[in-house]
Amino acid sequence: MKRTHGGNIYEVAKKLRKDPSEILDFSASINPMAPPPGLEQNLFQKFPLARNYPDINNTELISLLAETHNCSTHQVMVANGSTEIIYLLPHALGIRSALIVSPSFSEYENALMLARCSVVLAQASESNEFQPTKDFISYYLEQMRVDAVLLANPNSPAGALLDEETLNWILFLCKSTGSLVVLDEVFVDFCESRSFKTLINSHRNLLIIRSMTKFYGLAGLRLGYALGSPMLISKLKKHQPPWSINTLAQYAGIYCLKQDGFREKTIKFVERERRRFAEKIEKTDGFNVYPGNANFLLVKISDHLPPASTLHEFLLNRGILIRDCSTFPGLGSHFFRIAVRKPDENDELVTHLHKFVSLI
Ligand SMILES: Cc1ncc(COP(=O)(O)O)c(C=O)c1O
Structure with a gap:
């Protein structure tokens, strides 16, 4: 199985003989304001509890998530990263075939293939920022019956939102065939008002x-x-190994969910900085930016410039890591994704983009 992800600061640091903390990592999209102030001290105080097993039921964390998202505790499960849930899907929910709206997070395909599912990658159009339309979904679902459809809101790497009408159409088509809709909203915190979370009350297949x-x-x-x-959640929980979420992760989650001010500040900051960063990049000749709705930007390099792999190498030698998107099916060689970081770091990247172009 080929694993290509952003964020491998350890591998890069070793190659450059640097400390991982010295790498300016734009390849993994982590909130530049995080972690919330006070988290480190809170976890330091909780550390003695690490000698005991974690709460096997994740009681406090689940209660707080249910309160945060205004749903019942039976509608929530927690996991060792959302990736764990993706890997539980085929066995826990009996998925033998799936349609993945592509380009998307590579672990959907990896997890399903590992479980011997038949997988169709449905290539969404660049003109709709790689989100499906009603016609697109109808085209696929009229030809084949699948156990699940996987898609994301906002999607990655483009950061585009899914429109409500299309999602309702997908839910309708999937209901008629008894199929599940798996909607990845791991980046929706940056635009929480656009989450479709309330639909879990009316759609048991979501x-x-x-x-x-x-x-x-x-x-x-x-x-x-x-x-x-509750039915989907209890099936997933049954297949999850015990103590999957360690004590410090549980306490970190509990602490973070109580930080309302941090959430508001982040959303405002990222929105403003994403716009400013995108405008600066656009002013550099040869780069086209997808506006996005989360804390990252997809950038397309003009054909007259070298591919993203060359830019990746150029920046790597300067201790900067970007996500070359050529491994995303359908994107080709000239796309890269970058996280929105702090203004001075973003400006540093733009300076290097200028240098790159001036060398051509
Ligand atoms: C779209 C998307 N979904 C899911 C994940 C998995 O995130 P995690 O396992 O850290 O929750 C990632 C990670 O990069 C992602 O980009």
Whole structure:
């Protein structure tokens, strides 16, 4: 299985003989404001509890997530990153065939293939920022019956939102065939008002996957969750290994969910900085930016410039890591994705983009 992800600061640091903390990582999309202030001290105080087993039922964390998302505790499960949920899907929910709206997170395909599912990658159009339309979905679902459809809101790497009418259409078509809709909303915290989480009350075939790793900067602690009908949630829980979520991750989640001010500040900051960063990049000759709705930007390099792999190498030698998107099926060689970081770091990247272009 080929694993290509952003964020491998350890591998890069080793190659460059640097400390991982010295790498300016634009390849993994982690909130530049994270973690929330006070988290480190809170976890330091909780550390003695790490000698005991974690709460096997994740009681406090689940209660708080249910309160946060205005649903019942039976509609929530927590996991060791949302990736764990993706890997539970085929066995726990009996998925033998799936349609993945592509380009998308590579672990959907990996997890399903590992479980010997038949997988169709449905290539969404660049003109709709790689989100499906009603016609697109109808075209596929009229030809084949699948156990599940996987898609994301906002999607990655483009960061585009799914429109409500299309999602309702997908839910309608899937209901008629008894298929599940898995909606990845791991980046929706950056535009929470656009989440479709309330639909879990009216659609028992909808499972929403969310994460706390991106928005709260807990990627190394691992913390994700799913929202769905009590039936889907209990099936997923049955297949999950015990103590999947360690004590510090549980306490980190509990602490973070109480930080209302941090959430508001982040959303405002990221929205403003994403716009400013995108405008600066657009002013550099040869780069086209997708506007996005989360904390990352998809950039297309003009054909007259070298591919993203060359830019990746150029920046790597300067201690900067970007996500070359050529491994995303259908994107080709000239796309890269970058996280929105702090203004001075974003400006540094733009300076290097100028240098790159001036060398051609
Ligand atoms: C779209 C998408 N979904 C899910 C994940 C998994 O995130 P995590 O396992 O850290 O919750 C990622 C990670 O990069 C992602 O980009």
